[in-house]
Structures are given as structure tokens and as C-alpha cells.
Amino acid sequence: MDAYPPVEAHGLIGDLQTAALVASDGTLDWFCAPRFDSPSLFGGLLDRRKGGYFQVSPEGVEYKSKQLYIPRTPILITRFMSKGGVGELVDFMPIAGDRPTDRHRVVRLLRVVRGVMRFRIECEPRFNYGRDPHELDIQLEGLVFRSHSYSIMLNNIKYPETRLGDRAIHRSEEGGICVVVALSEGEESGVVLETAESAEPPRLYTPDEARDMLRETGDYWRQWLGRSQYTGRWREMVERSAMTLKLMTYAPTGAVIAAPTAGLPEHIGGTRNWDYRYTWIRDASFSVYALLSLGFTDEAWQYRRWVDSRIRDAEESGVPLQIMYRVDGSPDLAEEVLDHLEGYCGSAPVRLGNGAANQLQLDIYGEALDALHFADRHGLISSHDEWLGTVRLVDWLCENWDQPEEGIWETRGERHNFTYGRLMSWVALDRALRLAHRRGRPADTDRWTKARNQIYQQIMKRGFHPGRRTFVQHYATDVLDAALLVMPSVGFVAPTDPAWQSTLAAIDAELVSDSLVYRYNPVAAPDGLPGQESTFTMCTFWYVRALAQAGRLDDATMVLEKMFTYSNPLGLYSEEVSPSGEQTGNFPQAFSHLSLISAAVSLDRLLDAQT
16 A cells, blocks of 8 residues: 555545545545545545555556446446466445445455455555554454544444354554465455444345345346437446546535536646535536436436526525535535545645636526537427526626626636637527526516627627737636537537637637646646646546537547547546646546546537438
8 A cells, every 4th residue: 555556546436425536456445424525434545554545456466457337337447367376356335325325335246257266355455545543343243443533433244154243354553454264266355435423333235135135236237227318439438437427426415516526636746636526516417418428317407407406595595506506405515624534645735625616707607508508499498487597697697797707717826808708608698598498587678688789799809818819718818718618509609600610729729738638838828826737537528529519520530539549448537637648637537527427428429410
């Protein structure tokens, strides 16, 4: 546990209320409970010594390991291959349901499929990000790790002759355990890690119970994925992205988190280390578009209820929408630093919460209204009360769209008149007008139309640089911004418009590196933060759509296929890709996967129209 694994060397498992990461060497090094945004129980990803881990790996033999998912499920298999044998570790989390619970299970099943293999099992939890001490109680049926606020039960599975409780269990100085299990071909072993606020005595699971949990979990995911209507060219990658988005959805509220991790750096050794375990209005809105395009209407309904609640909360408090919330909808995301953790590969500081929560980012209104408009076109029609909330939100935007802001990239420097923020304000008003006209809903459409037209004229006058002949990041610069790649997608400009064609050509030349796309140039456009910038995965998928809409279908297809080579072996993407090809930032990233879906669906449609 001395070396940090690459970010991409992980698989994701989850139960729709929380999730865990398992590295390719069998180490579970990130797990928070009872929710995505709860304190970590295993946080070795942020500090190999102090964070805690649960490792299952071969003992005393050289081996290679590879990971795969059981097809059409997020059940993870880590295969260990050595000269003397081949073993498999199967990790999954049974579905927790749609009511909040403190009880979550991680099932870890071991088996040897060829020869013999000895496994070393180490369980070293660290409660509350490694800040709370705990006690260890060893019993025949299993183990109990107990802190003052939370507990973990490590329950045995009663396989013949391979039960962990029958082996010599060694205590570590830090309150963990180590046990060695030897298995021969056809033999199995395993444990069920269970969390709860109050510790209970460990229990023995039978092999039949373990098999039932595995079968039921697989059946749930196959049935859910069976609702997908996507039959296009990139089905495997699209379906994996859809499952990843579902894994990052908090079932009790329908909130989609940006990523299940916190503090993973955008640049190794840098300070851009943010907590992404929250729900951004922007991410959730884009997720609705992606999932609805595949036919997942239930998730869109959940989002509608969640965002309507946020609009009502904003009305009661007299402030506009926050850009992000906790998964239960609460707005408290005060930022703090965990000084006792060294950070991934020494990348400090490790931050909790997110100080950007109270920033002004005007684009979120466009993304929210675009999602509601798209949902309405799919038959998910607003109630009367929901429409009244939408009217109040749009009326607020009419009064407040023309002001400087922090923008989509959450700059921590000076506010600017960002072109993308104005663009999405135009989208908000345009979609609100379409909704009002389509459903005959009451609204001050004259006021909305006037504001929409004012925004359009302002963007064309001030957001388009006459010397460069390109749209630019904000009105006081000539710097490009990859966020503007969505301009034709939202209908602001035609993909054949000369102003857009020259912008796309400039992005080709300045922000694209071997198909990978940078968000912007932080040297030319300081964002108030130190450190370097890697290419942004979502922007690359936006680039695919922009190329396709501009009629460059071969280029778009090539960029998409190249981008698939940057995923990890399981089809997962983090936030960014470094110049040397490693994934950086929080992992996996909802933005990356929802934009993959949208790019694939859009490109499929245009390729089909060509034939």
C-alpha cells in the first residue's frame, strides 16, 4: 500500500446510495457511507498510510491482474494470473433501495479457477477520513470495527473449509486485521462488509445467500439496461456510460452526483483538488438529456421532482438557484481542508465541501430549462405548480442575466461577462417560451422575448471578436473557450454559419491536441488558480458533436474512436486526460459519460441520415 495506483486503474461498484472504487490489485481504497457525500471509511486513494484500505490479493507469488465487468452489469471481476494458478475476486454491492439507509453491503467473493493460490486479506478501515479512532472485536462469525459514530461488520461466508473465522487472524497496530487464505481449484471464500450507525454482532452468510445476492444484483442491472432504446454503433460504450451515470444517482432523491470521489487532482502535485460528490444543476440537467435520449424516462421524472424542489427552496429563501447541492437537496457545502491527509500522490490540499457552491454561474438556468424542454417533448409535462416555479425562475433571469459571473469553469478570480453564460441564458428564455407556447401556459412572453432577443444581439456584438472572426470566452478577451462548442447544438447558430465555421477552425488550431480538447488556455485567460490544465474529456465529446453537425462526419467518427482508446479497460473516464494519456481528476466523471452518450447518439443519427 505504499504506491498510488493510477486513477484509471479502478473499477466502480455501487448500490444507488453510495459507491466504492476497487483498484486492479484488489484494493478497495475509496468508500464513503451511508451516502456518496458522507465521510470515508476507506480513503487510501487520498493517503496510502492514513486513509484506510481493504485489500484482497495473491500472497507470496508474482502475478498479473486484469479487471472486467460481468456483461451488462457493474459487477466487477478482478482476475489474478500466476504460474501456479488463476484466481478471481468478484466485487459488487446489492441494491440499497430508494429509501435512505445507513446499511450498505460490499460483497467480496474469492475463487480459484485453475491451480492453487494463497490470498492475503487486509482490512484497515479509517473512520471519518481517518480522524476518528475505532475498536476491533473479533468473533467466530466475523469482525466488528466500531467508532463512536459508525460501524463496519465484516461477516464471514460459510464456505466449507475456507471460512475466514477458521484462519489465524492477525491484528495490526492501527486496529485492522490480516488473514491468509489458501484455495485450490474450485474452492471459494468470501466476506460481506456491512455498514451501520450502530454495530450489530457479525453473522454467518451461507454460500446460497451469497449466490442469491449476486444473482439478484445482476438481474436488477440487466433489467434496468433492458429499457435502453439505443441500438447504435457504439452500444457497449454507451451502455457502460449509462450504467455509470445510474451508479452515480442517489436513488432516494434522483440526484446525480458529479463524481463519487473527492480531492483527486487535475494535475499531479497541483492544488486543483475538488470535492465532486455533490449534485450540480448543470450535470444533472445534461444527464437528463443523455438518459432520455436512451429511453430512461423514470430517471428524468426523478430529476424533475428534484429540481422543482430546488426552485421552491430558492423562492422561499429569496436567492437564485445554487449551482450545486448535496444529494438530499441541502445547500450547505462549506469548504474545508483535511490537513492530515497528504493527497493523491502528494497532491495537497485535500478539500471537502465546495466553495464554488455560491458562485454566480448563469449558464445553469439554460441547462435546467433545456432539460425540462427536452423532457416535455418526451411527454414528461410540468404540473401547474412546477410551471409557476419555472416562471419565477425565468422572471428572475430576465432581471439578472446581464452581469459578470464566475462561469461554467468555476473560476476563482475576477468575474467576467462570459459568452457561454449569456448563451445559456438565451437558451433558458428560448426554451421557456417554447414551453409556454406548446402547452398554452401563462407567462409574460413579451418580456421573455425581449430579453431573449437582447441576449442574442449582445452575444453577436460583444461575444464575437471581429479581428479574430471567432466567438470568444468573455467580452474582454480574444481567448477561445471549448464550452462554445455547444453553440450549434443548442440552436444559437447554424453549423454552416461562417461565424461558427471560423470559430470551429480556431478551436481546431488552438485547443485541440491529437483529438483531445483543452477547455481554454489558463495562461492567456487566468482563472485565479495555480497549476496546469489537462485536456477535458467532456469537451472532446462536445467536439465530436460539433464536427458532426458541421458535416465533418469522418473527422467526428475518428475523434470518437480515438477517445475510446483513452478510457480505462472497463470503459470508465475521469474528468481529464493528461498530455501523456493518463486520466486525472475525480473518477469516474458524470460529465464525461453523459457527453459520450450525447455524442454517440448524435453522430449515429447523422451517419444514418447519410446512408
